[in-house]
Amino acid sequence: xxxxxxxxxxxxxxxxxxxxxxxxxxxxxxxxxxxxxxxxxxxxxxxxxxxxxxxxxxxxxxxxxxxxxxxxxxxxxxxxxxxxxxxxxxxxxxxxxxxxxxxxxxxxxxxxxxxxxxxxxxxxxxxxxxxxxxxxxxxxxxxxxxxxxxxxxxxxxxxxxxxxxxxxxxxxxxxxxxxxxxxxxxxxxxxxxxxx
Amino acid sequence: xxxxxxxxxxxxxxxxxxxxxxxxxxxxxxxxxxxxxxxxxxxxxxxxxxxxxxxxxxxxxxxxxxxxxxxxxxxxxxxxxxxxxxxxxxxxxxxxxxxxxxxxxxxxxxxxxxxxxxxxxxxxxxxxxxxxxxxxxxxxxxxxxxxxxxxxxxxxxxxxxxxxxxxxxxxxxxxxxxxxx
Numbered sequence: 001x002x003x004x005x006x007x008x009x010x011x012x013x014x015x016x017x018x019x020x021x022x023x024x025x026x027x028x029x030x031x032x033x034x035x036x037x038x039x040x041x042x043x044x045x046x047x048x049x050x051x052x053x054x055x056x057x058x059x060x061x062x063x064x065x066x067x068x069x070x071x072x073x074x075x076x077x078x079x080x081x082x083x084x085x086x087x088x089x090x091x092x093x094x095x096x097x098x099x100x101x102x103x104x105x106x107x108x109x110x111x112x113x114x115x116x117x118x119x120x121x122x123x124x125x126x127x128x129x130x131x132x133x134x135x136x137x138x139x140x141x142x143x144x145x146x147x148x149x150x151x152x153x154x155x156x157x158x159x160x161x162x163x164x165x166x167x168x169x170x171x172x173x174x175x176x177x178x179x180x181x182x183x184x185x186x187x188x189x190x191x192x193x194x195x196x
Numbered sequence: 197x198x199x200x201x202x203x204x205x206x207x208x209x210x211x212x213x214x215x216x217x218x219x220x221x222x223x224x225x226x227x228x229x230x231x232x233x234x235x236x237x238x239x240x241x242x243x244x245x246x247x248x249x250x251x252x253x254x255x256x257x258x259x260x261x262x263x264x265x266x267x268x269x270x271x272x273x274x275x276x277x278x279x280x281x282x283x284x285x286x287x288x289x290x291x292x293x294x295x296x297x298x299x300x301x302x303x304x305x306x307x308x309x310x311x312x313x314x315x316x317x318x319x320x321x322x323x324x325x326x327x328x329x330x331x332x333x334x335x336x337x338x339x340x341x342x343x344x345x346x347x348x349x350x351x352x353x354x355x356x357x358x359x360x361x362x363x364x365x366x367x368x369x370x371x372x373x374x375x376x377x
Contacts, residue, residue, distance in 0.1 A: 059261025083250030
């Protein structure tokens with residue numbers, strides 16, 4: 001089945017009216033997607049640490065149990081850290097959602113095929129690891145329900161969204177890791193975070 | 197052989213106290229025999245959450261997310277795990293995330309397993325190459341002060357700091373002793 005969704009439309013729909021949502025964006029295309037949807041102090045876009053986006057979401061979800069946390073990452077990034085799904089499955093934070101924007105490609109390195117292009121089912125891995133809800137989406141009509149789940153459904157929740165393998169303009173967030181960390185903490189914790 | 201008891205110093209209990217005093221409420225780990233008692237103390241402490249990892253690298257992601265959310269964490273592992281975290285140490289440095297790591301050494305002092313020796317011998321150099329501050333603890337009485345100092349350095353200095361607990365402290369094992377644990 002050929003995917004029809006456009007990644008930028010999906011990420012924009014999921015981040016619409018995001019309220020107090022805390023977002024970790026996996027390195028590469030999903031970081032550019034989140035930036036294209038609007039750079040935000042409460043988005044932590046990764047420029048490295050491939051494989052760690054879901055774990056950062058877990059740490060954030062455990063530290064901030066009253067806030068909703070969303071990890072948006074790519075299939076290649078998720079595949080590098082599959083163990084994180086097992087670790088999240090043990091902790092079971094109800095406020096965490098992990099969404100994989102799955103184009104079946106390593107987009108930053110020449111669009112080579114990933115394992116998902118050959119049938120590896122990330123939602124099945126998440127389900128087997130203990131995620132409460134693990135679904136695979138391929139239609140625009142399913143996005144509103146996913147956005148609702150991200151904002152309120154007790155999790156951990158997981159979704160793979162199948163998107164077209166397309167090259168889109170690169171929209172860069174700030175690069176300075178110290179700045180990205182500090183602005184996130186200040187927006188979340190207030191100026192007192194600077195003195196911690 | 198139980199080195200901490202033999203020396204009359206319950207260093208895991210002291211380290212647990214140092215973690216509490218520093219406000220650490222999240223403890224992630226890949227198990228190691230040398231960390232058994234400290235892990236159990238942290239698991240039994242209702243003010244701490246223990247997170248078992250599939251690989252040490254996950255602990256760096258977890259610590260980053262926790263710090264973004266305002267929580268202090270610590271990572272417990274064996275020296276073999278240092279090889280699994282090298283790339284992500286770059287993110288810790290770039291973002292200046294406080295990362296105290298308490299590492300029990302293998303392949304270092306009287307090791308019985310030759311496969312442990314290369315990574316154990318390379319551990320301090322690998323950490324230093326990635327900008328981690330390394331503080332060895334060679335005797336049981338040196339462990340808790342080293343951890344206390346490392347916690348201060350990490351959280352006051354927004355730095356990655358590793359305490360390397362020598363096999364002299366943990367106790368040298370044989371194949372038979374390891375199998376009996």
